[in-house]
Amino acid sequence: MLSSASSFRNYRGVLNWCVVMLVLSNARLFLENLLRYGILVDPIQVVSLFLKDPYSWPAACLVIVSNVFIFVALYTERKLAMGSISEKVGLLIYIFNLTVILCFPMVVVLKLPSITPVGGAFTLGVYTILFLKLYSYKDVNRWCRVRTQVKYSALCFSDMYYFVFAPTLCYELNFPRSESIRMGFLLRRLFEMVVFMSVRHISYLMFFQWMVPIIRSSMKPLQEMDYSRMTERLLRLAVPNHLIWLIFFYCFFHSSMNFVAELLRFGDREFYRDWWNSETITYFWQNWNIPVHKWCLRHFYKPLLRRGAGKLLSQSAVFFASAFFHEYLVSVPLRMFRLWAFMGMMAQLPLAWFVAKFLRGNYGNAAVWLSLIIGQPIAVLMYVHDYYVTHCQDDPTITEAL
Template sequence: RECFGLVVHFINLATMLTFPAAVVLMVPSMTPVGGAVALGTYTILFLKLYSYKDVNLWCRELSTIKVKKLVRSLSCPLPQLSQGDGHKVCYPGNLTIRDMYYFVSAPTLCYELNFPRSPGVRMSFLLRRLFEMLFFTQLLVGLIQQWMIPIIRSSMKPLEDMDLSRMTERLLRLAVPNHLLWLMFFYWFFHSSMNFTAELLCFGDRQFYRDWWNSESVTYFWQNWNIPVHKWCLRHFYKPLLRRGFGKMASQSAVFLLSAFFHEYLVSVPLRMFRLWAFMGMMAQLPLAWFVGRFLRGNYGNAAVWMSIIIGQPVAVLMYVHDYYVINYRQETD
């Protein structure tokens, strides 16, 4: 019975990744932005449900072991949720629709039976985050339309002619707005949006990022710029690989491979083309992390991390935009 449940669960998870991708690829009216938002939403749901399955499996196994040892089971008679008054949820009391929907809505990817909770909603804090979300949304759209798109359009001819000097000049011109927009998006998503959601849900864990800007190694950057994803990879992918006997290097490579797959999935499917630029960019982080960790220290390491962010992203943007332009527009012009 348990094996059947696992099979059904994995079928459900696979459907969450394949069905939205099929819809995006087959529906002509789906725009790249709409496709990316839809796939991003289902990817988050996929990671959440995988964590939900893992944690409840661990609780069930631990409960069974304690019962066999004639120790008090983890099970609680009532499915009562923690309300901050000392009551704690125990397995299987957490298996309720309300608990699942709270986890799906919460700004975290790792499931817990008892999330830290804040005492209440602070309206001033909530309104500040809402204002930031609206302000940065308008600013991002305006800067993309008025600053970034004209540079990208002017870069098509040098890319077609393989004019190295003009390609370099366009790349450096694109690096400035791209980096500024990336920093704005980071603040909009990880600070404003996630704190807004956490405040609405009285979610107590607000550590969505740490001081990645002080990174002296590539590894430190990837461990601290996206804490929810890092915690999920550590808890549900990296440590299980170690427990199965894989080495640290092999486990780290597997984590980057998984991350590279999702980066490519979220870019190539909405654009309806498969060029593997995002995949190769992520996998290139492995030798870069080794080189920076081996030969660069302190400020030099920090400079290398910043240079990889400032230069690496515009290169990928130009590659995808150029290929998208060639596939969708140059053929029409010809």
């Protein structure tokens, strides 16, 4: 008797098999790491990532100093609103203020040895966010003066600092506000933040216990240009690096930003979209970080189009600006300029074109995931290698450890 053709559509068993195999394989790698290296996590090492001297907090001082630039922007807008200074003078003040916002912390981080790479990256991140916010503040107020003759009752410290702390980069005269704070929602986000603070310790454990030995063992293959061993180290580094990135994404974009938004009764909660379903590189960059995407669209991409720039040129300019800030946030804290982050970002342009033209559907989604999982460890290895060559090669203790 002939059997009928199978017409199954449920692949749950296959997916469960993939998950079990993934868990078992990574559990084996973790156990192998413990047996080979022992416990490498040292709480002092974790603290030293942020502070060299517990009595000196240069990064925190830099963040406090950022208030000066906020006062300058607010004072400039008040003078423009009253007509005390011309638009040209106001623009010159803004150009100076925004330029110093980028240059001042960079010079301090480069010249002050007591700032650690992590502390420097945090400080530069704060100043970069402030730069984008004040640029939007300038643009929106100028549009209001030129087009609608808006009343300037909002030019006060409370309005300014609400915008500074709000989880958005785009300024509005009247932000959407919820009627009240939902205590249940707020406590859930707070609980997630507390949990993820614990998970961050797991991230540090993964970094010191899992990634550091791999990075150390990668120095010799990189120096000898042993491509097979370099590839093996890269694949080993990809999994812990990607897990840490996913933990950071959920903790920051979902838990922390929603907590701040609820506390401020901020109404716009679209911080990300379904980037995990991206079938093109472009879709991923447009949807994984909505605040930055909205800023680029509103203050950079569309103004370029209005000035006559083509779509391709405007998209390339946005990628170029993004590459600049990635390099700024990575190279300056490490006190070296190797342009790996810049080149990695610019490489997204031809990759985005290739995926959009030749790969779609599941194939395109697989290509996006592959670029995320493999792309970041490449930059990590390049920067760590160059940092070792630049700062640590003459240190016999570090050389012996590697």
